[in-house]
Amino acid sequence: MTDLVCDLERDFPICHLRVRGTLGYATAPELRAAILKVLTDQPDVILVDVSGLDVEDDITLTAFAALVRQGGAAGVSVVLHGAPPALAAQLDTMAVTREVPTFATREEALAAHARRPAPTRAQIDLAPDLDATAGARHLVDRCCALWGVGEVADDAALIVTELVANAVQHARTSCTVTVTLRERYLHLAVRDGSPRPPRRVTADSDLESGRGMLIVEGIAIAWGVVDTLGGKVVWATLRPRRGR
Template identity: 45%
Template sequence: MRAEALQARVERRGDATVVRLGGVLDIASSPSLRSAVLACLAAEPAMIVLDVAELRHDDDIALTVLPALAQHAAAWPGSAMTLAAAPPQLASALDRMAVARLVPVFPTTDAALAGRAGQPAPAASGRVRATLAPLLDATAAARHLVGRACTRWGADHVRDVAELVVTELVSNVLRHAGTEMEVAVARDRRLLHISVRDRGPGMPRLGGQPRGEDAMLAEDGRGLLVVGALTQAWGCTPVPDGKVVWATLHL
């Protein structure tokens, strides 16, 4: 018997995103949940609330996708991810799999949005962004944006590293995508988040040697090796019209 498809209805609530899930979460449908959440992250919401009131699961193992997504959201774009309205059977499974210790669970979506129940939802304390044309002065403009943000937020101790990271990310766009880009920098209590979104094809490979169109972004590996060496984490998130390459620094 074919499993029921997973449904995801997305709502914007101010600077937050609510994803109302229905159907069955299992090993086969967990990639659909991952894709839905990553698509929401492209808009860089302050938080994502997964309303699971209508969600069922056939296998506890499938629930492990939830903390993995929460970790990705926290790394980039610094969004909090919470769960809300879990029915009793699902709530028991979340506790059994220790998911509830890693992802905050609220009784209702409104409570999650308000950060009640003694678990205030973390939110970025600052975010700035700029849209840059694919011109040679884009790297200088990106460094200026990041440098000013670091000074404003009292993070001058990571300013030089942050400027170097954004230079590498913007240079990659200029060399390989050649499209307009959006540079963003955000700060929360522990991390500085830097991201560059472009509209070019291809994805940098996060491990191993690039193949096919991925080789477009390979440079000779040095740029992303620098980013990897300087940051707490980095990655690439596909979006409908391109991709976002992001990195995080400890404050």
């Protein structure tokens, strides 16, 4: 089998992704796209079943480490389970297991996840009007106060204002704002109904139209855009000084 098939089973807040086929230079982007799409749902953890995975070139296994780092920036754990002996040896040889939590079975992965503190989450749906940014700021301010991370409240409010303003002005659709506090990160995500990427300042653009994303880049420790069915999610992450 030379193709890579990624089957998703959603059991929110846990997502199960079964990867079957051959991982190689040609198919690694399919793995990345599948996990990035799952990240937009902001699950607590993505359990990746690799029991049916073959590897064309060992170096492509480092894609899992990159995805774990991306998941960490988004506040979502990514773990592997079910690797047969040959694959487990390859993961160890490439030092992937130093960064990627790996378990023998799905049950062991679930048990390890159950021992971790659950995240705190809040969400609001907003219409594409001038009141949207105020509603988003109110949600963020309230969450930061309730969750004891007031030290990042101003930065979080500024980021969410820019993300929602981008959705209102350029996507021109309703949007959903999700605020999630995990062990080390405060994660902000805005989902809208337009596939167009957020406006950014470029050499041939005016400063005002793209200044919002410059602000986000300057404040967040990480941010990104993931395409979804019928739209996109723009997310950004902050690290509270005190943690949880």
